[in-house]
Amino acid sequence: MAERADARHRVVIVGAGFGGLFAAKALRKAPVDITLINGTSYHLFQPLLYQVATGILSEGEIAPPIREILKRQDNVDVRLGWVDDVDVEAKTVSASALGIDYTVPYDSLIVAAGASQSYFGNDDFAEYAPGMKSIDDALELRARIFGAFELADLATDPAEIERWLTFVVVGAGPTGVEMAGQIAELAHRTLHGQYRHIDPRKARVLLVDALPAVLNTFGDELSTRALRQLHLLGVEVELESKVVGVDRTGIEVETPRGRERIESMTKIWAAGVAAPALSRKLADAAGASVDRAGRLEVNPDTTVPGHPEIYAIGDMMSLDRLPGVAQVAIQSGRHAAGQIKRRLAGKETGQPFTYFDKGSMATISRFSAVASVGRLRLSGFIGWLMWLAVHLLYLVGFKNRLTAVLHWFVSFIGTGRSERVSTVQQAFARAAMREYGEPVVAGRAGERAGERAAGPAAGRETEPAGRAPESIGSPTAQETAAR
Ligand SMILES: Cc1cc2nc3c(=O)[nH]c(=O)nc-3n(C[C@H](O)[C@H](O)[C@H](O)COP(=O)(O)OP(=O)(O)OC[C@H]3O[C@@H](n4cnc5c(N)ncnc54)[C@H](O)[C@@H]3O)c2cc1C
Numbered sequence: 001m002a003e004r005a006d007a008r009h010r011v012v013i014v015g016a017g018f019g020g021l022f023a024a025k026a027l028r029k030a031p032v033d034i035t036l037i038n039g040t041s042y043h044l045f046q047p048l049l050y051q052v053a054t055g056i057l058s059e060g061e062i063a064p065p066i067r068e069i070l071k072r073q074d075n076v077d078v079r080l081g082w083v084d085d086v087d088v089e090a091k092t093v094s095a096s097a098l099g100i101d102y103t104v105p106y107d108s109l110i111v112a113a114g115a116s117q118s119y120f121g122n123d124d125f126a127e128y129a130p131g132m133k134s135i136d137d138a139l140e141l142r143a144r145i146f147g148a149f150e151l152a153d154l155a156t157d158p159a160e161i162e163r164w165l166t167f168v169v170v171g172a173g174p175t176g177v178e179m180a181g182q183i184a185e186l187a188h189r190t191l192h193g194q195y196r197h198i199d200p201r202k203a204r205v206l207l208v209d210a211l212p213a214v215l216n217t218f219g220d221e222l223s224t225r226a227l228r229q230l231h232l233l234g235v236e237v238e239l240e241s242k243v244v245g246v247d248r249t250g251i252e253v254e255t256p257r258g259r260e261r262i263e264s265m266t267k268i269w270a271a272g273v274a275a276p277a278l279s280r281k282l283a284d285a286a287g288a289s290v291d292r293a294g295r296l297e298v299n300p301d302t303t304v305p306g307h308p309e310i311y312a313i314g315d316m317m318s319l320d321r322l323p324g325v326a327q328v329a330i331q332s333g334r335h336a337a338g339q340i341k342r343r344l345a346g347k348e349t350g351q352p353f354t355y356f357d358k359g360s361m362a363t364i365s366r367f368s369a370v371a372s373v374g375r376l377r378l379s380g381f382i383g384w385l386m387w388l389a390v391h392l393l394y395l396v397g398f399k400n401r402l403t404a405v406l407h408w409f410v411s412f413i414g415t416g417r418s419e420r421v422s423t424v425q426q427a428f429a430r431a432a433m434r435e436y437g438e439p440v441v442a443g444r445a446g447e448r449a450g451e452r453a454a455g456p457a458a459g460r461e462t463e464p465a466g467r468a469p470e471s472i473g474s475p476t477a478q479e480t481a482a483r
Contacts, residue, residue: 008033009344012093012106014083014278016043016066019112019314019329021396026337028073031344035104037095039082041065043396044135047326048404050175052138053268054145054182055190055417059135061404064397079104083113083278088285088307108309108343110336111282111296115315115324118272118293125246129168129267130430132175140429141268143422145183148266149203153195159263165203166264168251170243171271172209173216174362177226179270180207181364184233190415205235206262208253209271210242215362215370217323222370225379229364273324279316286310291318300352301339302332308349311336319353326394327358361387366412 009032013020016038024036042063051057070076081095081102092103117131130137130144145167152164165187169180187203194200207214207230213223214230214237230237238255245252250263275294283290286304289297295318296304302317304310313336314329322328335353343349359373361383369383378386388408395401410416 009340010035010105010107011110011340012037012104012108013110013112014038014093015112015114015314016078017046017112017114017314017329018326019114019333020110021066021069021333022330023110023112023313023333023337024070024073024076026334027075027340030075030337030341032075032108032340034076035079035106036066036070036076037079037081037083037093037104038066039080040135041067041080042135043069045395046133048391048395049132049135049138050178050182052135052419053132053141053179054186055142055420056182056411057404057407058419059139061400061407062395063135064400069396083111084281086111086278086282086285086310088282088310091309106309108311108340110311110313110333110340111278111316112312112314112329112333113276113278113316114329115273115293115295116276117269118274119269120272122246125243125269127430127434128246128248129170129251129269131269132179136429139422139426142419143424143427144266145186146420146422147427149187149191149195149198149200151265153197161198162204163249163263163265165198165200166206166262167203167266167268168206168208168262168264169268169270170208170251171269172207172211172214172237172239173270174360176207176209176268176270177214177230177362177364179268180205180235181230181233181368184235185365186417188234190411190417192415206238206264207235208238208241208243208251210240212240214239218360218362218370218372219377221377222372222379226362226364226370229368229370229379233365273315275316279312282310282312293318299350301350302336302353303339303350311339320355322355325360328355331355361390363387 011027011032011034013024013034013036016036021043024034027034043066045062048057048062052059052062067078070078081097083093083095085094092105094103117133119125130140148164152161155161155164167183169176184205187200191200215223215226227237241253241255243251244254246267249265250261251267253260253262279294279296280290283296286307288305291297295316296312297318298312299305302311302313304312313332315324332353339349359371361369361371363369363384367381367384369387371378371383371386392401395404407418410418
């Protein structure tokens, strides 16, 4: 491949999630100029989003600024922007941020745009059952969850109180299990004794899944242990139950007993992922294919067919049925960086990406987790210690690790939750975006409105006209948010 003689090799990386960030770090000492373009100004540690949604951690602890992480890496230029097009002939990417459009040329391109939420063709469910993919999602869920207890306390009709105190989590994978477990702990432990008109311990937490097991990919043994621990926490698990309808006040489910309705004001969607729109765009531009989930089908070395200079990695790549987990993204990011370094060193490239499975884990409640590492199957406290160690290792930044540990101390040893503040803007965001449009977030055309660009302007756009920010304690606010 012809290199420009006059300048250093230009690498553009799209996405600063696990894949993009680790690729950039792996190129630290390489003779390249990197432009790292990300739709938000922060790197998001998605595995802990549920802790933001349930008031354990602050959003800052799981979303450090990309610039700060890479400030000592001189060969990286971090740019805010949503990449909406790749010109594979001209070798440029086009991006936009808050109404500013720009184009960046590349010699090598690494695309690591992750995945977005899938409602399996029922996108209207999103209005009443937010997903868990972004900081916006987590803050909105936090507002809805804590707001539900406030409104239950104000309600006088027993049926209404029950509706506010019923929480339905759809999807019994790791995210759903963690979410259900944390809401149960919140209701039964943290909030106990804080309300005068309701008993939060009477809250119902339901976990619904169409499959016959929780944590389906963890195998029978851990799945059974997780189910037992969920039952001990008081979570009602409805398996082989398919959600067929979601509305403001409840959810319709096809269960083995027949079609049933669950009255609930707070629904959380933790099922299904789909590739971002950029995946199909890039595939079309490069003449490549996507799989059923829209993920780009790559060569064994993670390059896009016909384009040895373009790598698609992480959640958005389809290769050997690898799962959409952080380790696949990290390792494929490092692999792509390694291939670029080899090429620049004049070495042979095209080595296939080999994934080293370090195992998987999910927490169920404080001091209780399940972990599968090689042949080892751990659960309970030992599983939880392992979970703690791994999350501390991969949380980015010493400061974040320190404050996360403090907050875990508050929540797990004590009974508190350090982050219970919610604002009307957070609860209203989705409805307001729908009503007023997304004038400044233009870069994600074709995608569901989930993650928003960072920056004060984006926040301002979410505030409904004529309403001053106020506490979520207002019934009008929460009722409207839940609508
Ligand atoms: C709630 C939740 C819990 C999870 N728990 C676990 C867990 O416990 N263990 C585990 O291993 N995995 C877990 N995962 C999966 C894991 O987070 C992903 O596999 C991993 O983040 C994938 O990394 P990535 O770099 O491919 O994508 P991401 O980390 O999603 O990063 C993609 C980045 O690209 C940016 N981006 C997207 N589109 C564009 C664009 N067009 N232009 C510019 N920037 C763009 C995004 O802003 C984002 O920063 C979880 C995921 C979720 C959502």
